Amino acid sequence: MAFAGRPALAALDLVVEPGEALALVGPSGAGKTTLLRLLNASLAPTSGTVCVDGQRLDELGPRALRAVRARIGFVHQDLALVPNVRVLVNVLSGRLGRQGFLAGVRSLCLPSRAEVARAAAILERVGIGEKLYQRTDSLSGGQRQRVALARALYQGPAALLLDEPVSSVDPARARDLVELVAAISRERGLTLIVSIHDIQLARACFPRLVGLRAGRIAFDAPTGRVTERELAALYSLEGLERVEPAPSA
Amino acid sequence: MSTAQRTALDLDRLRRERPRSRLARASLLGLVALVAYSWLGGDIALDDLFSTRRAENLARFLAVDAAPHALRGTDWGCSDWLAFAHGLWQDRGYAGLLQTLAISVLAIVLAGIAALGGAFLAARNVASPTPFGDAGRPGWPAWRVVAPLVRAWLVLLRAVPEYVWAFLLLAMLGPNAWPAVLALAIHNAGILGKLGAETVENLDPRPLSAWRSLGASRAQGAWLAALPLAANRYLLYFFYRFETCVREATVLGMLGVVSLGYWIQDSRAKQFYDEMLAFVVLGAGLVLAADLASALVRRALRRGA
Amino acid sequence: MSNPRPPPDPARRPFPVTPRVSVAASLLVAGLAAWLALDAPLARLVPESGGLAVAREFFAAALRPALDYEAPVPAGTPHILAQALAAARRTVVFATAAMSVALVLGIALGFLSTSAWWSGELSGGAGPLRRLCARTLGPTVWAAARLVIVVMRSVHELLWAVLFLAAFGLNTAGAVAAIAIPYGGTLAKIFSEMVEEAPRDAAWALRGAGATPLQVFVFGLVPRAAPDMAAYSFYRFECAVRSAAVLGFFGFPTLGYAIAQAFENLHYREVWTYLYALVALVLAIEAWSGALRRRFVA
Numbered sequence: 001m002a003f004a005g006r007p008a009l010a011a012l013d014l015v016v017e018p019g020e021a022l023a024l025v026g027p028s029g030a031g032k033t034t035l036l037r038l039l040n041a042s043l044a045p046t047s048g049t050v051c052v053d054g055q056r057l058d059e060l061g062p063r064a065l066r067a068v069r070a071r072i073g074f075v076h077q078d079l080a081l082v083p084n085v086r087v088l089v090n091v092l093s094g095r096l097g098r099q100g101f102l103a104g105v106r107s108l109c110l111p112s113r114a115e116v117a118r119a120a121a122i123l124e125r126v127g128i129g130e131k132l133y134q135r136t137d138s139l140s141g142g143q144r145q146r147v148a149l150a151r152a153l154y155q156g157p158a159a160l161l162l163d164e165p166v167s168s169v170d171p172a173r174a175r176d177l178v179e180l181v182a183a184i185s186r187e188r189g190l191t192l193i194v195s196i197h198d199i200q201l202a203r204a205c206f207p208r209l210v211g212l213r214a215g216r217i218a219f220d221a222p223t224g225r226v227t228e229r230e231l232a233a234l235y236s237l238e239g240l241e242r243v244e245p246a247p248s249a
Numbered sequence: 250m251s252t253a254q255r256t257a258l259d260l261d262r263l264r265r266e267r268p269r270s271r272l273a274r275a276s277l278l279g280l281v282a283l284v285a286y287s288w289l290g291g292d293i294a295l296d297d298l299f300s301t302r303r304a305e306n307l308a309r310f311l312a313v314d315a316a317p318h319a320l321r322g323t324d325w326g327c328s329d330w331l332a333f334a335h336g337l338w339q340d341r342g343y344a345g346l347l348q349t350l351a352i353s354v355l356a357i358v359l360a361g362i363a364a365l366g367g368a369f370l371a372a373r374n375v376a377s378p379t380p381f382g383d384a385g386r387p388g389w390p391a392w393r394v395v396a397p398l399v400r401a402w403l404v405l406l407r408a409v410p411e412y413v414w415a416f417l418l419l420a421m422l423g424p425n426a427w428p429a430v431l432a433l434a435i436h437n438a439g440i441l442g443k444l445g446a447e448t449v450e451n452l453d454p455r456p457l458s459a460w461r462s463l464g465a466s467r468a469q470g471a472w473l474a475a476l477p478l479a480a481n482r483y484l485l486y487f488f489y490r491f492e493t494c495v496r497e498a499t500v501l502g503m504l505g506v507v508s509l510g511y512w513i514q515d516s517r518a519k520q521f522y523d524e525m526l527a528f529v530v531l532g533a534g535l536v537l538a539a540d541l542a543s544a545l546v547r548r549a550l551r552r553g554a
Numbered sequence: 555m556s557n558p559r560p561p562p563d564p565a566r567r568p569f570p571v572t573p574r575v576s577v578a579a580s581l582l583v584a585g586l587a588a589w590l591a592l593d594a595p596l597a598r599l600v601p602e603s604g605g606l607a608v609a610r611e612f613f614a615a616a617l618r619p620a621l622d623y624e625a626p627v628p629a630g631t632p633h634i635l636a637q638a639l640a641a642a643r644r645t646v647v648f649a650t651a652a653m654s655v656a657l658v659l660g661i662a663l664g665f666l667s668t669s670a671w672w673s674g675e676l677s678g679g680a681g682p683l684r685r686l687c688a689r690t691l692g693p694t695v696w697a698a699a700r701l702v703i704v705v706m707r708s709v710h711e712l713l714w715a716v717l718f719l720a721a722f723g724l725n726t727a728g729a730v731a732a733i734a735i736p737y738g739g740t741l742a743k744i745f746s747e748m749v750e751e752a753p754r755d756a757a758w759a760l761r762g763a764g765a766t767p768l769q770v771f772v773f774g775l776v777p778r779a780a781p782d783m784a785a786y787s788f789y790r791f792e793c794a795v796r797s798a799a800v801l802g803f804f805g806f807p808t809l810g811y812a813i814a815q816a817f818e819n820l821h822y823r824e825v826w827t828y829l830y831a832l833v834a835l836v837l838a839i840e841a842w843s844g845a846l847r848r849r850f851v852a
Contacts, residue, residue: 070764080759097764133267287650298727310721351588358585408833421605426594533708
């Protein structure tokens with residue numbers, strides 16, 4: 001998978017190979033979420049291009065665009081689950097992008113045994129298999145996050161994007177979660193891109209770090225080669241213009 | 250994309266033990282049964298609707314009755330029709346429209362004022378021995394029964410339809426505007442009182458208890474702290490109810506108060522269905538205008554909030 | 555709206571005139587003007603001696619509703635309580651049938667009058683079909699649905715009933731339609747508002763997973779609004795029961811018919827028997843919806 005973006009936030013070139021795992025680090029407002037949404041084709045860049053699997057996203061029709069989105073799992077920072085339905089339904093809804101309308105209605109309302117088993121297996125893998133039939137809003141924040149992860153995995157994605165997965169859980173659980181995501185991605189050969197502001201965690205779990213600062217790439221290197229000075233510069237307040245980078249779609 | 254399909258989970262057990270609400274299931278079943286019964290129970294005669302008698306009735310209504318009676322049988326044109334409509338408007342339409350509007354405005358203002366008192370007396374955080382979560386010495390214990398009593402009273406006011414209230418009041422006060430005004434005011438006071446009480450109960454308790462701890466009395470807390478906090482919401486409800494008031498004010502005229510409904514009923518009794526139709530359309534126009542005005546005010550209130 | 559305003563001079567504006575203050579003040583003025591425009595002298599608020607007697611008798615009857623007919627009735631007439639029960643049953647039947655039609659109308663028209671599914675906001679991508687939908691087809695359908703809703707809503711259910719009476723004659727299906735039409739319009743309006751105002755986060759997520767706009771709408775937006783929609787439908791059901799009762803005044807066999815009959819015969823205690831039956835129905839529905847709300851929203 002390769003991206004070459006030149007979004008309005010700043011000049012930006014980024015190439016990600018299939019099966020690679022990388023962490024986007026940087027202070028809040030650096031453009032991490034915007035970048036992830038560009039990669040998922042949720043946002044269109046005002047200039048420049050985003051390519052997925054060698055296809056330019058701006059050249060795709062709606063159908064092809066949906067097919068690309070269906071292959072990219074996205075775990076939102078605010079989780080974006082439907083709270084008042086069972087966990088199972090939230091997980092099953094991950095596959096809507098691969099189904100027609102009526103097939104989607106059928107599988108969400110009357111899931112087949114195979115679909116339930118598949119969803120259960122994924123929930124079990126993320127550690128909350130027993131919660132299959134619970135209402136989503138009866139779960140704790142950490143459990144809900146795993147539901148959102150399970151929904152993205154149920155999509156059957158080739159790539160997984162996580163936006164600030166540790167912002168809503170305590171540090172010990174955060175580490176568990178990031179390690180779990182990294183392990184699952186390795187098992188399944190998924191491309192993994194995680195935005196994260198906890199540098200220690202990023203260094204511990206990811207082989208490649210991309211530093212974003214004020215919408216520009218500050219560094220892009222294997223974890224071992226990122227220096228303390230680069231990291232310190234990334235988070236220093238000096239010369240940092242606090243503008244929220246938001247390219248219009 | 251091979252994913253592990255096997256799982257050690259006992260899916261059947263999880264499914265059996267899934268949390269289920271007996272109430273929700275019973276409600277759903279009950280509703281389905283109720284709907285089925287209502288259609289199939291024999292009370293609603295659908296076949297009767299498609300009989301030849303009905304068809305003749307409808308054909309006559311559309312072809313003959315609904316056409317202006319003054320022009321029936323003549324070869325009338327658009328200007329004739331306009332003259333007919335203009336005559337109706339000058340004769341009764343304009344006055345009826347104005348009366349309808351005045352009835353609904355006076356009624357909703359009276360209801361709004363009456364419900365304001367009711368709302369505070371029905372709110373459990375105001376009408377209690379310990380208002381606003383007061384931790385101090387409890388006040389007069391009789392406050393305990395005030396909120397439930399006022400609530401029951403409000404239920405009675407709103408459970409009886411305005412039409413029935415008007416029917417009663419007409420027998421007592423005779424034919425003038427009051428029966429319609431009071432009927433609307435009573436019913437809407439019941440509804441606004443309930444909505445207002447819920448608004449007051451849902452207020453953030455912290456500013457209220459802060460007032461209380463500064464030594465404010467119950468009445469001061471209610472009027473000077475709770476009222477400003479609840480006012481916008483209350484006004485929004487007020488304007489929603491105003492919209493229904495305009496609709497009902499038209500209809501209440503059918504009982505004998507001179508609003509548009511009076512002329513609708515009058516032309517219905519004389520079987521002047523052309524005039525009846527014209528007055529119904531006029532009433533619809535008034536309702537549209539009132540909805541529009543109310544929507545504009547509500548938007549201004551939301552912005553100012 | 556975000557224009558920087560000069561700071562208010564506290565000496566010149568001792569009392570802040572917010573929109574709600576000016577609205578409340580103009581309401582009082584409007585109420586006064588309305589009163590002056592009406593034939594409503596304060597003296598007429600006090601019932602005349604005849605009216606006073608009626609009032610006294612009527613409210614005294616509230617404390618002892620009739621448990622048997624106040625006057626001899628033809629042999630074979632069922633007991634008054636059975637009569638009240640039967641009228642209450644028919645009231646519920648009419649209200650239920652009307653609500654079931656109104657819900658179908660409300661969901662269909664509410665869907666068509668919601669801009670969320672065609673505005674392109676939830677779709678992204680720009681095929682020719684989608685463009686047609688967003689620029690021409692969607693707005694046209696939306697405007698047409700709005701117009702239909704407005705027409706349905708702007709005529710009161712009793713006036714619909716009167717129109718149907720004139721067009722068809724006395725027919726129970728006409729009564730059902732008379733309630734179903736304005737209620738369907740109101741449900742459609744409120745449903746579409748609820749869906750438009752529902753949180754969009756889950757919808758965005760489904761969109762990001764490749765779902766079509768229609769799927770996003772049905773599975774991402776509607777479930778978020780569903781509890782409110784259900785609560786509102788229950789409230790309208792309660793209103794429908796009241797409306798069905800009032801339709802009795804026009805000859806349909808609901809509680810209103812019994813009330814009007816008893817009234818004309820000056821049998822106020824019987825009136826109260828039927829009124830209490832109506833109050834009980836309304837309270838039962840309120841308790842039912844309240845129990846559901848506590849279970850699911852708390």
